[in-house]
Amino acid sequence: MVDIRYDVLGIGNAIVDVLAPAEDTFLVEHGLVKEAMTLIDAERAEQLYAVMGAGTESSGGSAANTVAGVAALGGSACFIGKVRDDQLGNIFAHDIRAVGVDFHSEPATGGAPTARCLIVVTPDAKRTMNTYLGACVELGPEDVDEDLVAASAITYLEGYLWDPDGAKAAFIKAMGAARAADRKVALSLSDSFCVDRHREEFLDLVEHHVDILFANEDEIISLYQADNFDAAMQAVRGHCEIAALTRSEKGAVIVGRDEVHVIDAEPVEHIVDTTGAGDLYAAGFLAGFSQGRGLPECGHMAGIAAAEVISHMGARPEADLQAFMQDKFR
Amino acid sequence: MVDIRYDVLGIGNAIVDVLAPAEDTFLVEHGLVKEAMTLIDAERAEQLYAVMGAGTESSGGSAANTVAGVAALGGSACFIGKVRDDQLGNIFAHDIRAVGVDFHSEPATGGAPTARCLIVVTPDAKRTMNTYLGACVELGPEDVDEDLVAASAITYLEGYLWDPDGAKAAFIKAMGAARAADRKVALSLSDSFCVDRHREEFLDLVEHHVDILFANEDEIISLYQADNFDAAMQAVRGHCEIAALTRSEKGAVIVGRDEVHVIDAEPVEHIVDTTGAGDLYAAGFLAGFSQGRGLPECGHMAGIAAAEVISHMGARPEADLQAFMQDKFR
Numbered sequence: 001m002v003d004i005r006y007d008v009l010g011i012g013n014a015i016v017d018v019l020a021p022a023e024d025t026f027l028v029e030h031g032l033v034k035e036a037m038t039l040i041d042a043e044r045a046e047q048l049y050a051v052m053g054a055g056t057e058s059s060g061g062s063a064a065n066t067v068a069g070v071a072a073l074g075g076s077a078c079f080i081g082k083v084r085d086d087q088l089g090n091i092f093a094h095d096i097r098a099v100g101v102d103f104h105s106e107p108a109t110g111g112a113p114t115a116r117c118l119i120v121v122t123p124d125a126k127r128t129m130n131t132y133l134g135a136c137v138e139l140g141p142e143d144v145d146e147d148l149v150a151a152s153a154i155t156y157l158e159g160y161l162w163d164p165d166g167a168k169a170a171f172i173k174a175m176g177a178a179r180a181a182d183r184k185v186a187l188s189l190s191d192s193f194c195v196d197r198h199r200e201e202f203l204d205l206v207e208h209h210v211d212i213l214f215a216n217e218d219e220i221i222s223l224y225q226a227d228n229f230d231a232a233m234q235a236v237r238g239h240c241e242i243a244a245l246t247r248s249e250k251g252a253v254i255v256g257r258d259e260v261h262v263i264d265a266e267p268v269e270h271i272v273d274t275t276g277a278g279d280l281y282a283a284g285f286l287a288g289f290s291q292g293r294g295l296p297e298c299g300h301m302a303g304i305a306a307a308e309v310i311s312h313m314g315a316r317p318e319a320d321l322q323a324f325m326q327d328k329f330r
Numbered sequence: 331m332v333d334i335r336y337d338v339l340g341i342g343n344a345i346v347d348v349l350a351p352a353e354d355t356f357l358v359e360h361g362l363v364k365e366a367m368t369l370i371d372a373e374r375a376e377q378l379y380a381v382m383g384a385g386t387e388s389s390g391g392s393a394a395n396t397v398a399g400v401a402a403l404g405g406s407a408c409f410i411g412k413v414r415d416d417q418l419g420n421i422f423a424h425d426i427r428a429v430g431v432d433f434h435s436e437p438a439t440g441g442a443p444t445a446r447c448l449i450v451v452t453p454d455a456k457r458t459m460n461t462y463l464g465a466c467v468e469l470g471p472e473d474v475d476e477d478l479v480a481a482s483a484i485t486y487l488e489g490y491l492w493d494p495d496g497a498k499a500a501f502i503k504a505m506g507a508a509r510a511a512d513r514k515v516a517l518s519l520s521d522s523f524c525v526d527r528h529r530e531e532f533l534d535l536v537e538h539h540v541d542i543l544f545a546n547e548d549e550i551i552s553l554y555q556a557d558n559f560d561a562a563m564q565a566v567r568g569h570c571e572i573a574a575l576t577r578s579e580k581g582a583v584i585v586g587r588d589e590v591h592v593i594d595a596e597p598v599e600h601i602v603d604t605t606g607a608g609d610l611y612a613a614g615f616l617a618g619f620s621q622g623r624g625l626p627e628c629g630h631m632a633g634i635a636a637a638e639v640i641s642h643m644g645a646r647p648e649a650d651l652q653a654f655m656q657d658k659f660r
Binding site for chain 2: 049050053054094113314318
């Protein structure tokens with residue numbers, strides 16, 4: 001039996017975000033699907049970048065944002081993901097380690113460059129993401145150390161891993177290792193289009209392999225092809241130990257085995273950029289869960305962490321998330 | 331006689347900024363000189379980056395920030411500076427073009443990588459800069475097209491160019507070309523330590539070659555080794571056509587041939603990061619000057635542009651600087 005070293009092990013696409021503001025007309029003009037995450041190839045990435053405004057770069061990646069948030073909240077966290085040995089890869093590795101997350105995945109020494117996500121932020125603070133996966137396609141099962149999984153109380157997987165084949169194999173290996181070691185498996189459905197691409201397999205995951213599910217309203221409705229939120233919620237109930245279903249300004253519903261909690265959204269004075277909202281929601285939830293808190297408290301912490309990240313540009317918490325949490329959470 | 335195509339041609343070090351917040355104790359612990367720009371080598375850059383917190387990357391460079399500001403204010407601008415053909419170089423080129431600045435300098439295809447400035451922002455919003463010049467040392471007189479200089483109403487040069495030898499030669503060539511074409515030469519003294527390094531040559535520049543001088547209080551005092559601001563101001567008076575002397579929250583003093591204007595600082599609700607304050611001050615001033623405005627109006631526009639850039643992280647204006655200006659400037 002391996003001792004537990006980490007509260008959360010995150011596995012995900014290792015991505016550097018390029019954020020630039022734009023009007024809604026820009027989305028129309030360039031055929032972008034608002035609020036979605038669209039996969040693009042190198043050529044399209046170059047074309048799109050050329051027409052985007054001046055940007056700022058910061059480390060991103062869904063599961064990476066989540067473990068960065070867990071660490072910022074005082075949890076112990078580790079990350080597995082693939083960058084290349086290039087400048088953006090160095091930035092990614094630097095930033096995730098700088099917040100205290102252990103990151104040992106070897107960078108690829110050839111092939112495609114480090115992944116980037118071209119993110120357009122419209123005046124309504126919504127983000128529209130266009131991901132060039134680059135080196136992420138090099139992630140494979142050989143990058144998953146089963147002892148590391150066994151040493152982690154929770155293995156957190158992003159649905160986006162289902163897109164590149166190697167990453168999907170890494171996902172399945174990690175999930176098996178967590179199961180074998182009697183650890184928890186958490187999954188984020190990532191994006192409703194991602195759910196569309198992998199519905200049958202995601203249904204199997206949710207119903208047979210996942211302990212803690214994170215999904216927003218669109219994603220859970222898409223998963224069950226339900227008519228409305230309540231129908232989707234009833235469908236997921238009982239299929240996994242915990243489902244945390246987020247609904248933006250309507251708050252969230254946490255469904256446990258014998259409990260349902262409806263948690264109001266944390267008030268935010270000025271929403272600047274919703275990038276990372278779901279990722280930090282998961283971070284707050286998992287940090288609370290790791291501290292042994294009950295579901296309503298986990299949901300409250302989740303909402304506070306999400307509120308912080310949408311109050312500024314970028315997908316990772318700024319400054320001192322623990323102090324921010326103490327301020328709001330009593 | 332070449333027709334004028336640009337209001338401002340900026341020549342400077344082409345740099346990508348890496349900004350990270352830190353406490354003042356961090357500066358002490360790592361021997362950083364608060365609020366200064368310190369030149370560092372590749373090894374020191376790596377050491378310092380390793381201990382810095384998670385950062386955000388954005389295009390910087392003093393003169394580059396200034397021409398970006400001029401363009402954001404509706405002026406026509408061009409930039410000369412040297413990046414490498416790497417990821418950070420692509421980011422620099424993208425960002426400056428994205429705001430409408432013409433940038434044609436060929437990237438270096440070998441040698442050191444694109445320059446970066448590791449910037450630590452302390453809770454008092456002051457920035458402490460550590461610059462690894464990288465590819466900037468490849469800038470030389472061959473990069474200065476004399477026709478381009480002749481086609482620019484103002485050639486704006488940063489004092490920092492005096493650090494790498496090739497850049498200094500480029501500076502001198504550009505200055506000569508501007509003189510020969512009867513165009514204006516503007517200079518920013520950049521930093522009091524930079525003035526220390528090149529005092530005699532800077533005195534010669536200011537007294538014989540420069541039409542519009544930008545300096546903050548520390549820099550002008552250092553230049554004349556004066557006892558106080560007033561003494562430095564009296565010393566510079568008459569030596570160049572216009573000297574715009576900035577004093578942070580005390581505002582600025584604009585000294586012309588027969589006029590002296592004392593302009594109050596623009597009020598800023600919450601100062602977040604002073605990076606780029608001087609650069610955007612120059613941008614606002616030169617934009618006003620290009621529009622044929624009088625010195626008090628130029629000074630007012632300068633203060634407004636500086637106020638915008640210190641109200642957020644990063645050294646370039648966010649969103650719509652023209653709208654911001656119209657809002658404040660009546």
